[in-house]
Amino acid sequence: MIDKATIDRIFAAANIVEVVGDFVTLKKKGINYQACCPFHNEKTPSFVVSPSKGLFKCFGCGKGGNAVTFVMEHENMTYPEALKYVARKYGIEVAEREQTPEEVRRNDDRESMMVVSSYAADYFVRTLHDTPEGQSIGIGYFRERGFSDATIRKFGLGYCPDGGDTFTRQALADGYKEEFLVGTGLTIKRETGGYYDRFCGRVMFPIHGISGRVTAFGGRTMRTDKKVAKYLNSPESEIYHKSDVLYGIYFAKRAITQQDCCILVEGYTDVISMHQSGIENVVASSGTSLTDGQIRLIGRFTRNVTVIYDGDSAGIKASLRGIDMILKDGLNVRVVLLPDGDDPDSFARKHNATELRDFILSHEEDFISFKTRLLLAEAAGDPLRKAALIADIVQSISVIPDAITRSVYTRECSRQMEIDEQILLREIALRRVEHTAGNEAKEFIRNQEIIRRRTENQPAAIAQVEAGSSIEELENELIKYLLKYGEHDFEYVEGKEVVELNVAEVIINDLDQNGIVMKNAVLHKIYEEYKTLRQSGEEIGMNHFINHPDPEVSNAVVNLLTYDDNYMVSKLWKKFDIVVESEQERLPVAVPRAVILYKSKVIDDIIAGLRAKLADQSLPEEEQATLTHQISVLNQERTLISKKLSRLIV
Template identity: 50%
Template structure:
């Protein structure tokens, strides 16, 4: 475990803009930064980073948190693993105790697979540099391809000997489990149950995630011992950590260059990427021979809107891959295509030219994708009217997927001239395809909704959530463990009221109710200003003592025997009370850095500028902030909440009386009516404080 002092050092050192910038292209907007959200597909930036608060948040999908929770979500790490990631980045030494056997077993399968892959990567590199066959076969091949030693080391290339189980034996000797060797795809089981290396006799190309973790391998056959092997390249199979549709070879080494150049080159293979890096062009990634996927496109789109696809002179290859480029247009990217000279691919061309010449050739020969596709298909169609009609349909389809109406209009006008067709015809054809796409999307959404409804319609053994059956606010209605698997919510509520009351408000589905919004307002005040002195009150001896926001809210709820509806909100109030007397306690910093991501996310949501409660001009036209009028604002918000939740409680308490099971139980009916009467009296008193007249009838 990591001690709190070290955690504080990490949190102080980690700059959220610096960390997020490794994964997202950020642009300054006012005092904050914005970019495309890395957690969902979007074309308009809605991901905001606040350097002053040290938080980030997507105002579209809602994900966010502090710097630790960003790394947890993005890299799928645990809380302590994310801290280690940041400590390594900022060169902070971590001293921790030895993990127990139980804690070791608690490590996720994903992390175990990454550990095994890292071991394999180091093993393959060691063979390449220190084994006779590695030097004689592997290194000879790589240098024969023109790769310099620094480039070989940079991309962590390696070699696996002709021995069919050398890696398996080495891994087992080091204590790695057979299960993980098989699940990563490094080995597979033969019919007799023995392990066999997947990559024997091959030069190894590790595939890295965007953060640099080894997620998979590619192996190219080399020696004579493998001459009967049919496949030149073998790649890791899909696993819990590797999905080839989501990975791009070279993205880890290219991301910073892509941001600097605001441009990405897309090639096909491993050696294409490596050779271009060696020539000085680093903003390049490869789809590794697979058809381009939407996940890969979004990965590129995080860093730039501009992409240039490099093709060799293989016409068949161009036509096969050209279909996938429509997906780039659909994502709103600016797509260009560059044909290399006949007989050259990105790898061979890079070995013949330096970066300046390579860039100059691309700049001189790259063309817009729509024009490139039109010229390519026009040449094939010739004067055949049927082929020309098919060509026009294909081009119109490409134009129709472009999300920006202005860009579509420009393309239609240009294609009208190239194809010698009336612009009106192309506009109508494009509009028809767009409408068809919308209908198809709507139908798919309807089907998805129906599937979800069928799943949720399964009868439950427990009382339905919408039932007016009573629930007790003593324990949370949901499972006591947060969805992230970290610190669970307390099984007991905040220390008030002394005797928990029975609530008939349904356990879920109340987020749109008035009382819930009022409750959030109070929690927002706790997180922002919980430790602030709201006013001074006189004690029994006549002494003026400070009265904080936390004390005002806690005592106000206890006074009327009420409590927050949401267990997470109750937890916030409970922890505010527990730490209120701690020196230098800052609720905002405390909750944003909370180890439970659910708490941290709540804090980020509630301190975001978009949720500013109020700023108004006083008579002197001076802007008055919330903090300057806490003595007025907090009591008003507290009263609004108490009125709204009492009203909601009364409504559902009356509904409970309509339940046949309760109606037939005189004792329970009497208890509920008594509770309703108490709520009625409480509401009457609160209404008087609010200056309202409320006439109530049972």
């Protein structure tokens, strides 16, 4: 358990722009930062980071919180794990008491598998450097590939001994459970009994997640037997989904952001050799076909992708489908073809960073030029094959979501293929009607759903509450006033008398005197905690709730503070040069009005419940009379409330 003092230090040190910036490419916009949301697929940025408030908020999917809750959500970590992650980033030592056996048992399978993977990574590194077998075979192979000691250490390269079950026996002896060794794919359990190391006799390439934790491995055999797979990857598991992973992304993300470009290659050694040569904005799809998940991962850091193909690769045409997928996601694609006989690994070992960079810049082509040149040679003057090539390129252009980009590529295709631009435009339009009309309809529905969720889930903070507002809307409004203006005083005019009131006192006194308990559990928790802090004399700041250890509390508070009605209407008022009171200036009317409306809604709710009971004809007459009297009293109270509301000038 992490003590409160340490948690306070972590939150004090955490710069939300730096923390979020490790995972998402942020662009400054005014006093805030903006990006495409990492939690849902979007092309127009609606994800905002506020350094002054220390919070993030997506106005598309609704997710929000602080630096720690961002890491929790993004990396699927628990609260303590996320705290430790942020602490490590800022060099804060986290002292914890030893976990009890019960707490250890409560660790979920996913975390246990992460721990096993970390252990395995360390074991393979030790075996590589500290055993004769690892040094002669593993180090020997890496030296042959031209990897320096620094590079081997940087990427955590290792070696799994060729002893059948050497690794598994050691892991079990060190206390790691069989179920997690098998679950991560590190160990294969034989049907006849016993174990077998999946990566037995292979040099090891650990696969890091975006936060740097090892989630899986790739292993290359050192045997010459052609029946043995050259490369072997970890199987799919709770912690590893290969379609969402890019090899090297942890080491490349900062360089990708800085250079606003991601270089995409095929294999582990391609990435490592290019890093060693000084090109660090490079990742690999690890030999698998490019997936939507991998493209979205790139899109978090840049909109520009450069794909490098081997000079003699026979699979270039097959991999062109990946380019279409990148285009469809709205990214910009350029292609580099290496000289015959070279791949990124061998080419990088022959050149330094400057030479590599110059070669890429001078040889990269847009995909139209590349695809045309590649396929036109096969057409060899055959009109039918040329028509098929044009249709292929038209299909690629048609998936591009941006109309301007489509137009530019259409003009280029027209020039290179010597075909009328209007014909191409008609063909592209037809393809988009055939293939994207359904998607656009779905996008429209999704947008409407987002709007509906905003108006349903956040109405109290978007617009000032009205008489028809629900109980939950009013509870949202009251909590917002407590958090933002709880300690503010205002003058309230009642008849001829002017009374000075405090926002928190008006809300708390009225609710407590009437014995009203908020129906929304999270809002009730915030309300009770606010009261406790106030009674203890502690200073109550919004950061206390923004940085709350309960993610539900943090998210609810961020929602309330970010959906500000002033923010939503300010552009409209400015357009027509209309002066509107600020939210703070409206407090003398808004706070009493919200309290009265809330009380009215609670009474309506109680009356409805009593009437439902009264409808039961089997009730004794005495109980029916009691219920009738209670309803009458409540109706009188409701009448008084209506009179109070009519005196409030909005």
